[in-house]
Amino acid sequence: MATHTLPDLPYAHDALEPHIDAQTMEIHHSRHHKAYTDKLNAALEKCPADVQSMPIDRLLSSLPSVPEGVRGAVNFNGGGFENHSLFWPSMSPKGGGEPGGRVADAISSAFGGFAAFKEKFSASTATIQGSGWGWLAYSPSSSAVEYVAMPNQDSPRTRGLVPLLGLDVWEHAYYLRYQNKRPDYVAAWWNVVNWDEVEARLSRVG
Ligand code: MN3
Numbered sequence: 001m002a003t004h005t006l007p008d009l010p011y012a013h014d015a016l017e018p019h020i021d022a023q024t025m026e027i028h029h030s031r032h033h034k035a036y037t038d039k040l041n042a043a044l045e046k047c048p049a050d051v052q053s054m055p056i057d058r059l060l061s062s063l064p065s066v067p068e069g070v071r072g073a074v075n076f077n078g079g080g081f082e083n084h085s086l087f088w089p090s091m092s093p094k095g096g097g098e099p100g101g102r103v104a105d106a107i108s109s110a111f112g113g114f115a116a117f118k119e120k121f122s123a124s125t126a127t128i129q130g131s132g133w134g135w136l137a138y139s140p141s142s143s144a145v146e147y148v149a150m151p152n153q154d155s156p157r158t159r160g161l162v163p164l165l166g167l168d169v170w171e172h173a174y175y176l177r178y179q180n181k182r183p184d185y186v187a188a189w190w191n192v193v194n195w196d197e198v199e200a201r202l203s204r205v206g
Contacts, residue, residue: 004044004056006037007085015093019188021177029088032172036080036153043073056082060157079153083133083166090165092194099195102202103164106145107136117147118190121167124149126183131170136198137161138205145202162205165198 009029014022044052051059051066059066059078066074098114099107111117117136125134128149135148137156145164148156156163167189174185 003041004037004081006034007088010089011093016091016192019191020091020174024172024174024176027176028168028172029084033080033084036077036084039073040077040081043070043077046070047074056085057157060155061160063158075155075158076153079155079158082155082157083153083163083168086163087166087168089197090194091189091192092197093192095194096191097195099198101199102206103145103195103199106138106202106206110145111147121147122183122186122190125167125169126186128169133166133168135161135163135167136165137163138202140205143206162201164201165193 006029009025012022013025013029016025047067047070054062056078059074060082063071063075098104104114107114107117111120121134121136124147128134128151130151132149132151132154135150135156136145137148138145139161141160146161148159148161150156150159156166167186169182169186174182178185178188
């Protein structure tokens with residue numbers, strides 16, 4: 001049967017303090033991420049076997065092959081499942097700073113430098129209307145990285161892009177500590193970005 005499993009957090013709930021608080025991490029992972037996982041599995045039970053057996057990345061880039069009656073549920077919960085599965089390891093208590101290697105080169109080519117990228121990512125993600133994610137993504141068609149803001153749980157894969165680094169700006173991701181001050185959460189998040197993980201993701205696709 002089609003089953004996706006909630007991944008473990010790669011660190012303790014309080015590991016990203018003070019930037020992201022322990023209670024937010026616990027609720028976000030054990031309740032929100034678990035709900036996306038369970039609802040994805042429930043939606044896949046209504047799909048044919050060839051759709052059920054797709055790995056999550058291919059499922060999200062092949063939504064037209066999902067039966068129309070459950071496509072919306074697969075888009076939302078499948079996106080929620082994978083986005084959060086990518087989110088946890090893209091942060092680390094030893095994160096922050098600036099990328100090196102190929103990520104630094106790709107960002108320089110696309111944005112003119114890390115400072116310009118950070119400013120663009122922060123401003124655009126802080127101002128997403130309602131719920132969504134800001135992403136650094138790789139475009140196979142242009143062999144370059146780009147910024148994309150996605151609504152709700154829509155995956156960059158639904159636009160033919162490969163997600164490299166995403167920031168969740170749903171209120172559940174920050175409200176306990178930051179309340180309505182989303183820009184403060186975005187600014188703090190840079191202190192925990194795990195650039196080694198981003199580098200590994202780029203090396204697999206670029
Ligand atoms: Mn979330």
